[in-house]
Amino acid sequence: MTSSEDLVPDISAGVTTPAGFRAAGLAVGVKASGNPDLTLVVNDGPAEVAAGVFTTNQVKAAPVLWSQEVLKQRRLRAVVLNSGGANACTGPEGFQDSHATAEKVAAVLGVGAVEIGVCSTGLIGERLPMDKIIPGVDAVHAALARGAEASLAAATGVMTTDSKPKQAALTHADGWSVGGFAKGAGMCAPNMATMLSVMTTDAVVDADSLDKALRAAVDVTFNSLDVDGGTSTNDTLLLLSSGASGLSPDPAEFVAVLTAVARSLTRQLQRDAEGATKYVEVTVVGAIDDEQAKQTARVVAEDNLVKTALFGSDPNWGRIAMAVGRSGITMDQSRMDIAVNGVTVCRNGMRGDDRSLADLSGTDIDVHISLGMGAGRSTVYTTDLSHDYVEENSAYSS
Amino acid sequence: MTSSEDLVPDISAGVTTPAGFRAAGLAVGVKASGNPDLTLVVNDGPAEVAAGVFTTNQVKAAPVLWSQEVLKQRRLRAVVLNSGGANACTGPEGFQDSHATAEKVAAVLGVGAVEIGVCSTGLIGERLPMDKIIPGVDAVHAALARGAEASLAAATGVMTTDSKPKQAALTHADGWSVGGFAKGAGMCAPNMATMLSVMTTDAVVDADSLDKALRAAVDVTFNSLDVDGGTSTNDTLLLLSSGASGLSPDPAEFVAVLTAVARSLTRQLQRDAEGATKYVEVTVVGAIDDEQAKQTARVVAEDNLVKTALFGSDPNWGRIAMAVGRSGITMDQSRMDIAVNGVTVCRNGMRGDDRSLADLSGTDIDVHISLGMGAGRSTVYTTDLSHDYVEENSAYSS
Incomplete structure (x- = not known):
């Protein structure tokens, strides 16, 4: 197939x-x-x-x-x-x-x-x-x-x-x-x-x-x-x-x-998302099921603190962990790994490899969250939150 | 009392x-x-x-x-x-x-x-x-x-x-x-x-x-x-x-x-919310119950399209209506009124008074949404989404 x-x-x-x-x-x-x-x-x-x-x-x-x-x-x-x-x-x-x-x-x-x-x-x-x-x-x-x-x-x-x-x-x-x-x-x-x-x-x-x-x-x-x-x-x-x-x-x-x-x-x-400077794929694996994986990926993708950090090319995994934790899914923080552009900056819910190893200077960012709870997985596509987003959306109808 | x-x-x-x-x-x-x-x-x-x-x-x-x-x-x-x-x-x-x-x-x-x-x-x-x-x-x-x-x-x-x-x-x-x-x-x-x-x-x-x-x-x-x-x-x-x-x-x-x-x-x-230029009260009345009123007010308060419009001093009620509609509550769009700083810009789910009558040039904005479904009410306090928000949150840890 x-x-x-x-x-x-x-x-x-x-x-x-x-x-x-x-x-x-x-x-x-x-x-x-x-x-x-x-x-x-x-x-x-x-x-x-x-x-x-x-x-x-x-x-x-x-x-x-x-x-x-x-x-x-x-x-x-x-x-x-x-x-x-x-x-x-x-x-x-x-x-x-x-x-x-x-x-x-x-x-x-x-x-x-x-x-x-x-x-x-x-x-x-x-x-x-x-x-x-x-x-x-x-x-x-x-x-x-x-x-x-x-x-x-x-x-x-x-x-x-x-x-x-x-x-x-x-x-x-x-x-x-x-x-x-x-x-x-x-x-x-x-x-x-x-x-x-x-x-x-x-x-x-x-x-x-x-x-x-x-x-x-x-x-x-x-x-x-x-x-x-x-x-x-x-x-x-x-x-x-x-x-x-x-x-x-x-x-x-x-x-x-x-x-x-x-x-x-x-x-x-x-x-073509207005104001976007980064194209972000948020992938969640190891959720209880696909639905929880998608829910987690969505909350992370919509989180303004995550999105502004990515605009700043900052692999701020603490904000990603915060967003995962508020997504309402079944999880155990000690099983959570977070990788940004291939660097596992959070391992077992704690600081992992040095965040300076994650290069976010390009336009494409891959956020990979492993929950270690099951086989559920999902990918959500999003963008960063930039000055241009604010500009274009505040100036539109007025 | x-x-x-x-x-x-x-x-x-x-x-x-x-x-x-x-x-x-x-x-x-x-x-x-x-x-x-x-x-x-x-x-x-x-x-x-x-x-x-x-x-x-x-x-x-x-x-x-x-x-x-x-x-x-x-x-x-x-x-x-x-x-x-x-x-x-x-x-x-x-x-x-x-x-x-x-x-x-x-x-x-x-x-x-x-x-x-x-x-x-x-x-x-x-x-x-x-x-x-x-x-x-x-x-x-x-x-x-x-x-x-x-x-x-x-x-x-x-x-x-x-x-x-x-x-x-x-x-x-x-x-x-x-x-x-x-x-x-x-x-x-x-x-x-x-x-x-x-x-x-x-x-x-x-x-x-x-x-x-x-x-x-x-x-x-x-x-x-x-x-x-x-x-x-x-x-x-x-x-x-x-x-x-x-x-x-x-x-x-x-x-x-x-x-x-x-x-x-x-x-x-x-x-003192970082980057805020507008202080916004979102009040929802006429919801089925207080819980649905709060849920609606929260979705409106968190909506980036609403928040950027308010940053632009724009009484963009279409975005508010969009946010209400996606909040998952019980509603009938033909019963919905939306007032911004006292001007009912949306009445019965349609264009109401002229949006130019709503003066949003000050720092305080009152968004009042009436659902006409019941007695539930709630107020949520929020701010706009500004350039300073993006700046302060993108530059923080890097």
Whole structure:
């Protein structure tokens, strides 16, 4: 079986690499800046199987409520996404705006609105300029295409504070592909950075298998990225299968390829987290179970004292130990080892090798925590807490 | 009944305001800087009732393990506290150091070591310089005194990155008093800021009542301060009763006075949080119960996107709504109102009054969240997330 870690997706390719998909992204006037702000991805079939994961935030944006509802049929013909406005905390009128957007896309495609997913990202609490979006749908529909340029345009239309578009695709040796794009920088964080992603495949996969594969891939990729613990009102990931390759992959192979593409997108999100100067992998091993390992890794990844120390290139294991101790998991401090960039600075809960041996001057930092309690393990991807993070997030909406 | 909110403690008085207590603080060489680093508080009785609360962190410093053990007898004759070293993650040898410190204090006082509380604060993972601490106990014992100077010296000896000593005292009209000092800037946060506090009273209070009163006071004061979610390995609060006034207060009156002094200390901690430029009160009302209200207030208080917005004087209610939604409580977004400095910027989960009406240019910010679900309420005190926070916490140990 192929391991997802051994697969290297192509980041010059994206959402139209799988057969059966067209896409486009344009500036239609939602953003005052004139930057691209509307993306459309269309599944030309023959199949139209879909799966999705959504924010766990109880304050859900209108497009999330819409997309969750239509996804109950596990079929999507298209996804329309706008940047420049989150359409969150906009009440019943905001929901009508999402509905009207879906109806418009359905009309131009000649299908039903229940086959259209809707995503939005931007400032919370403002209504969308529907006088821009409705004619914008006509324009973006007219621009639909396949190929590298179309994939890139689709990835660009969803950008907010992202500094670059994020996409990836991978074609299995048997001939089927997975592609996709993403935007954001964490599960909300920083700034207004809703995480939106559309992934596509031309593999023949039934709805149950597609859903299962998506959840398996997301668990170790998007859901293991934690820049600052935020969870946006708008986070959405939709996976569409056209079945256009006519090929039915081995389920494990499909998960491996899907995970590889999702991991590439996740790493691109991590690298583009606003203000980040360090890219940090927190790995916890030896927990009672995987869930406790992930909980520990998350608390460490979100701890501001740990994050500021890493910004200062300081292997301050005392702060890491403090964060582990407050994570609420089953532990024994005398069994805990902490290694930073390969140097075991804490051994058996006490000072280990000299902290000056740990070189944190580069951009990549590996924090490895061994609890010695069981076989549970998990890795969480995060960043440091820098001056630029504070600057970009304090200056955003004012 | 007196409300604790109406009582104004005297911050030029402190731990020796109640009769029966002597204190001292000196520089004995634990800190390389030559600043004060050893404090001793002695209860001369006639009673020696004690209560305490400790960190919930599972990684506990040696002095915490020691003090938790001896406090089982609910009697303390003295508390010895050092700054300049946390004695955390130091293994069995570190525990022996705490034990030896207690034995030395017991010897000079002619009592048993089980009557001596021990507290430490400073960098994690380093052994204490016992060659400084043991003779230091003789010096600080020789300096024991009553009065304003002695109280201030005791409050000064525990300072780490604190910019000023923190103390308060209040004498009830009936003639009994409560006093105390504290150090730190949150429950760990920021920096190495362990929260240590010793409080004293000359009221006659039995052990059960003292413990109950302490927990009631702490819940709405120290445990409602949340600078960055940290929980130190060393957090300790010890309350000692000498009974020297001979007066037995009404239990509710005692809680009110104790709470007033604890609140004064808490506000001093909040005001001295490193890097803070804004002092924020997050109040949640209308939750299902008080516990859910506190959970919501904590998540909002710890949210980096909220904290950076407040640093930028930005009433960004969308981020507050996002934090409420991810707090895991029972809610309905259409019932949620959010007011910032008195302006209801979010009403029924949607945009309310114009955000430009909310003036956040001052140092004090009031965030008031109404959930409309029940009668639960809670207030949490926090600060913003500023450049200085990042600077001070990234530059500390390297």
